[in-house]
Amino acid sequence: MKKNKLILRFPKDLVDKPIVYKLVKDYNLLFNILKAQVNPKEEGILILELEGKDADYKAGIEYLKKEGVKVEPLSKDISMNRERCVDCGVCIPLCPTKALIKNKDTDIVEFIKENCIACEICIKICPYKAMEIKL
Amino acid sequence: MKTIKEINEKIKNGSVVVLTVEEAIALSKNKNLKELAEEIDVVTTATFGPMCSSGIYFNIGHSKPRIKLGGGKVTLNGVPCYPAFAAVDLFLGATALPENDPRNIIYPGEFRYGGGHVIEDLVNKKDLLLEAAGYGTDCYPRKTLRLNININDLNEAVLFNIRNCYQNYNVAVNLSNKIIYTYMGVLQPNLGNANYCSAGALSPLLKDPYYKTIGIGTRIFLGGGIGYVAWWGTQHNPCVERTEKGVPKFPAGTLALIGDLKNMSPKYLVGTSMLGYGVSLSVGVGIPIPILNEEILSYVLIDDSQIFAPIVDYSSDYPNRQNNILGFVSYAELKSGVIKINNKEVVTGSLSSIKKAREISLILKNWIKEAKFFLTEPVEKIPSVDSNYRFKAQKEKYEKE
Numbered sequence: 001m002k003k004n005k006l007i008l009r010f011p012k013d014l015v016d017k018p019i020v021y022k023l024v025k026d027y028n029l030l031f032n033i034l035k036a037q038v039n040p041k042e043e044g045i046l047i048l049e050l051e052g053k054d055a056d057y058k059a060g061i062e063y064l065k066k067e068g069v070k071v072e073p074l075s076k077d078i079s080m081n082r083e084r085c086v087d088c089g090v091c092i093p094l095c096p097t098k099a100l101i102k103n104k105d106t107d108i109v110e111f112i113k114e115n116c117i118a119c120e121i122c123i124k125i126c127p128y129k130a131m132e133i134k135l
Numbered sequence: 136m137k138t139i140k141e142i143n144e145k146i147k148n149g150s151v152v153v154l155t156v157e158e159a160i161a162l163s164k165n166k167n168l169k170e171l172a173e174e175i176d177v178v179t180t181a182t183f184g185p186m187c188s189s190g191i192y193f194n195i196g197h198s199k200p201r202i203k204l205g206g207g208k209v210t211l212n213g214v215p216c217y218p219a220f221a222a223v224d225l226f227l228g229a230t231a232l233p234e235n236d237p238r239n240i241i242y243p244g245e246f247r248y249g250g251g252h253v254i255e256d257l258v259n260k261k262d263l264l265l266e267a268a269g270y271g272t273d274c275y276p277r278k279t280l281r282l283n284i285n286i287n288d289l290n291e292a293v294l295f296n297i298r299n300c301y302q303n304y305n306v307a308v309n310l311s312n313k314i315i316y317t318y319m320g321v322l323q324p325n326l327g328n329a330n331y332c333s334a335g336a337l338s339p340l341l342k343d344p345y346y347k348t349i350g351i352g353t354r355i356f357l358g359g360g361i362g363y364v365a366w367w368g369t370q371h372n373p374c375v376e377r378t379e380k381g382v383p384k385f386p387a388g389t390l391a392l393i394g395d396l397k398n399m400s401p402k403y404l405v406g407t408s409m410l411g412y413g414v415s416l417s418v419g420v421g422i423p424i425p426i427l428n429e430e431i432l433s434y435v436l437i438d439d440s441q442i443f444a445p446i447v448d449y450s451s452d453y454p455n456r457q458n459n460i461l462g463f464v465s466y467a468e469l470k471s472g473v474i475k476i477n478n479k480e481v482v483t484g485s486l487s488s489i490k491k492a493r494e495i496s497l498i499l500k501n502w503i504k505e506a507k508f509f510l511t512e513p514v515e516k517i518p519s520v521d522s523n524y525r526f527k528a529q530k531e532k533y534e535k536e
Contacts, residue, residue, distance in 0.1 A: 086183065086405060086417065087490035090320045092472070093328035093482035102472065107490040124245070125321050127185065127407040127415075127486075 002057040003049065005034065005074035005117065010044035014068055020046070027060035028052055034074075034117045047074055047118050077134050078118050080111040084130035091122045091131070137427050142176045143509045153177040153423075153503045155496035156337050156435060163436050172432040177510065179499040180339040180435075181356070181421040183491035184332050185407045187318065188298035188369060189416040190228040191254055191396055194290040195265065197223055202267065203275035209267040210234075211284075214253050218267070222275055227253060229416035243316040243411025251416035252406030254294075257286050258358070259401040292396040294358055294404070298368035300420055302340035302388040303444055306331045306464055306483075308476065311450035316411020320486060322449055326479055329446065332486040335466030336439045337496060339422035340388045344381040344434055345520060346373070348424050350513025355392065356421030356499045359403040361508070362394025367517040372526035381434065382442050384463060388517070392420065403495065419491055421499035425510050439466035446476060456528065 010019070015038055023029045029052035038044040052060065064071050087109045091100045099115035100122060102108070111131075122131040145151040152175050154162065159178045163171055204218040209225055213233040217226040231250035238244050256263060267280040286292055307319035307330045315322050320330045335341065343349045353364040368389030375385040403419030426432050446461040447453050461476055468474045469483050502508035518524035 086488045088184070088488040089485045090330060091484070093330075093484040094321055094323070107488075107493065109490075125410050127320075127409055127417075128405060129247075129408065 001051065002054050003051040004057075005047070005049045007072045007074050007077060007118075008046040008048065008064065009070040009072075010038075010046065011068055012040075012042055012044075015040060015044045017067070019064065019067060019069065020048070022063065023050070023060050027056045027063065029056055029060045035119065074116070074118055078111075078113070078116050078120075078123070079132050079134075081130045081132055084128045085109060085126075086128055086130075088127070091126055094121050094125055096121070137176065137425070139425050139427070139510050139512050142425050145176055146503055146506050146509055149506065151176045151503060153179065153500050155493070155500050156180045156342060157493065157496070159432075160336065160436055160438050168429050168433060168436075172426055172429040175426045175432065177503055178342070178424045178426060178432075178435045179421055179496040179503070180337055180342045180424060181419070181492040181495035181499065182300060182334040182338045182487060183403065183417060183419040183495060184334070184487035185318075185409070185415040185417045186296060186299045187230050187413075187415045189254070189294070189296045189418055190226055190250070191257070191292060191294050192224065192226045193292040193396075195223045195225065195284060196288070196290055198277055198280055200277045201275045202269045202277035202280050203272055204267050204269050207267060207269035209265065211253050211265055212248070212256070212263045214248070214250055229254065230413050232414060239411060244413075245410065246408045246412070246414045249406070249408075249414030251414045254396075254416055255401050255404055255406040257292070258396060258399050258404050260286055286397060289397075294362070294392075294394050294396045294399060294418075295365070296357075296368075296390075296392040296418060298370060298389045299392050299418060300339050300368070300388075300390045300422070301333065301386055302338070302344070303383050303442070304331065304333045304386050305447040305453075306444045306469065306474075307449045307453070308446055308461065308481065309450045310448045313450075315450050316409075317449045318409055318412045318415070319449060320484060321410060326476055326481050328484055329464075329469075329474055329476065329481045330484045330486060331444060331466075331469045333444065333466070334487050334489060334492040335442055335470065336437065337489065337492045338487075339420065339424075340390070341382060341442055342435045342437070343424055343431070344377070344383065346388060346517045347431060347434075348427065348513070349390070349422055350516045352511055352514035353422065354508070354511040355394075355423075356419070356495055356502070357392055357394035357399070358396070358418055358420075359400030360394055360396075360398030362392050363511075364390050364513075364517075365393040366391040370526050371518065371524065373519050373522060374525055377520070378441065378443065380437055380441060382437060384443050385445055390517070403491070419495050421495040423499060423503060423508075423510055439470060442466045444469065
């Protein structure tokens with residue numbers, strides 16, 4: 001079994017095609033949409049968690065790429081700028097998936113990328129602009 | 136019993152025993168207080184957090200021909216400065232915003248750049264665009280000015296914090312059913328989170344609750360350089376309810392701090408954007424406490440489990456100045472990450488950085504050990520519990536809004 005959070009970028013001519021439906025029907029993949037940004041005349045962005053048997057997962061990704069969808073792992077996009085972070089921890093209660101935690105021994109605020117769903121709350125609320133996103 | 140003079144002698148001859156407050160608390164377990172008070176000479180305390188009542192004053196030198204900015208208009212990187220002094224003296228407050236910042240018109244406002252960020256950029260030795268207009272006089276004929284300036288170009292550049300080191304502070308929660316954006320951070324509805332803003336057992340005034348050693352003239356670590364206590368801070372309020380050990384249960388004493396900006400570091404003076412609220416400046420402060428006797432040490436050793444903060448609703452009680460509190464909680468509980476309010480588990484967030492405070496307490500300890508920093512006798516005490524000095528609320532004589 002394989003399970004990953006992915007960022008899918010759809011060129012504008014693909015935005016009206018039922019691509020995610022095909023992932024379910026033809027490749028037996030489970031998906032959970034974490035975020036979607038779709039505008040009819042622009043590139044669409046879909047952030048989802050995709051899960052399935054290794055072979056299905058691989059075939060599904062190949063199908064996406066063949067259709068012209070750019071596929072990237074999600075964790076790349078949100079990052080913590082250690083130079084800006086002051087380790088206050090005001091972000092911690094607002095992160096819905098415990099991707100931001102305080103190390104109890106060092107009092108350092110740590111960013112656990114695997115838990116991040118890129119909701120971007122931390123980007124908006126960090127008083128020091130220490131959380132960064134590249135879309 | 137020791138004197139500050141004796142401690143300074145020990146600093147000079149390298150025999151001083153100086154510990155950070157955390158080290159002192161750890162060392163004190165199962166030890167005799169009297170012996171410890173003889174053994175330890177200095178304990179360093181510290182805090183790092185947003186303090187909106189911060190600002191800088193500076194002198195930009197005279198242009199050729201001369202210009203008088205007093206009574207004129209000045210901006211630094213678009214952020215307005217207060218010019219109403221003589222010709223080229225200026226003040227910039229941490230919360231100043233560019234005229235074209237949308238503020239909360241687009242709610243919640245982002246407040247990406249303001250006074251606090253200008254101060255950080257200045258300390259970071261960046262070039263800043265100064266734009267100014269004066270009205271012209273016979274002795275100051277020039278009317279406009281536009282140039283890039285840098286901290287090195289300034290004559291004096293001085294950080295002046297009119298309020299800092301709050302002795303205890305509220306824990307902010309939201310009892311309403313909609314999200315609110317406050318100076319205590321974003322508060323989720325229905326007790327979604329509880330935010331606090333004190334370093335607790337590390338915080339200077341909580342370790343000297345009656346201001347027996349910290350006073351006017353006390354030399355301190357300020358923003359990475361050396362500063363002094365200039366006065367007590369605005370809103371100083373020593374006569375609030377206290378615990379048996381003398382620790383205030385509400386926001387109490389404050390300090391006004393001053394120091395040379397040119398020796399400070401952007402690591403300890405950081406521009407701060409509070410979503411939906413505004414711009415601020417986070418300031419690092421470290422204050423040494425001379426262990427003159429057992430009593431002073433006994434205050435220093437008060438730990439997070441013995442310091443309590445009031446829980447206040449920021450959706451209605453705080454904005455409407457209702458003196459309601461939802462209970463008290465210790466800093467040990469706050470720092471554990473979860474507290475209980477009305478039988479509900481509430482996750483805590485801190486605005487104050489314990490990590491940075493610890494770092495500052497260690498730097499100050501090393502300065503003292505290396506004889507780079509000597510202690511001072513206060514020139515004057517700040518008002519304590521016997522002063523009857525109180526923070527007054529405004530009298531209600533408003534015109535109808």
